[in-house]
Amino acid sequence: MPKIIFFISSIVSALWLVSGCATPKNTIDYTNFKKHEPRSILVLMPTSMANNVTAGPAVLATSITPLTESGYYVFSPSMVYDTFKYNGVTDAQEIQNIPLAKIYEVFGADAVLYINISEYASKYAVLSSYFTVAVNARLVDAQSGDLLWQGGLKTDYSQSSGNSLLEMLVSSLVAKIVSELSDQGYEAAKVHNFNLYNPGARIDPILYGPYHPKHQEQFK
Numbered sequence: 001m002p003k004i005i006f007f008i009s010s011i012v013s014a015l016w017l018v019s020g021c022a023t024p025k026n027t028i029d030y031t032n033f034k035k036h037e038p039r040s041i042l043v044l045m046p047t048s049m050a051n052n053v054t055a056g057p058a059v060l061a062t063s064i065t066p067l068t069e070s071g072y073y074v075f076s077p078s079m080v081y082d083t084f085k086y087n088g089v090t091d092a093q094e095i096q097n098i099p100l101a102k103i104y105e106v107f108g109a110d111a112v113l114y115i116n117i118s119e120y121a122s123k124y125a126v127l128s129s130y131f132t133v134a135v136n137a138r139l140v141d142a143q144s145g146d147l148l149w150q151g152g153l154k155t156d157y158s159q160s161s162g163n164s165l166l167e168m169l170v171s172s173l174v175a176k177i178v179s180e181l182s183d184q185g186y187e188a189a190k191v192h193n194f195n196l197y198n199p200g201a202r203i204d205p206i207l208y209g210p211y212h213p214k215h216q217e218q219f220k
Contacts, residue, residue, distance in 0.1 A: 043080075
């Protein structure tokens with residue numbers, strides 16, 4: 001029996017663990033999304049409930065690529081942040097409290113993405129270690145304020161791959177050291193945001209944008 005348990009554990013530890021809070025079927029109403037058909041998205045600095053100062057920058061930075069690959073023009077986060085900073089606003093909550101009308105006046109974005117991080121931390125067990133990222137996001141039309149999309153996801157990211165009990169213990173220890181010496185959370189955030197925003201990774205995604213070949217297929 002112990003050999004079976006260790007065998008199962010080694011298989012589990014070799015996987016990249018991704019668990020989502022999305023429901024089994026599509027529950028998103030895309031009426032407003034299809035009505036406004038946003039072409040550009042401005043991603044605001046995420047607010048965070050996590051006790052980790054790198055959470056906001058990591059989640060923000062890794063949100064850009066999946067949205068761009070989905071067919072949207074995404075505003076440069078550094079340019080956006082510098083604009084707010086120049087006007088004396090640097091706190092994420094203060095940035096998210098800025099009226100949509102003012103954001104549209106300054107940037108001219110079609111839609112604004114609001115992100116809140118509920119979890120961003122390493123977790124350790126005797127035979128395994130992983131990094132958890134949990135995010136809730138909502139996309140809003142910049143002119144009307146209409147909700148276009150909202151979604152949430154929790155990702156448990158692991159790269160351990162030990163087979164024997166000793167290898168599993170060593171793998172867990174190495175993963176812990178790596179996490180403490182580097183930002184493993186950034187890699188976890190990349191996997192998480194791909195699964196949160198990419199239309200090919202979930203059943204209720206942000207729809208393909210106008211710069212993606214599959215954009216028109218959504219309206220058939």
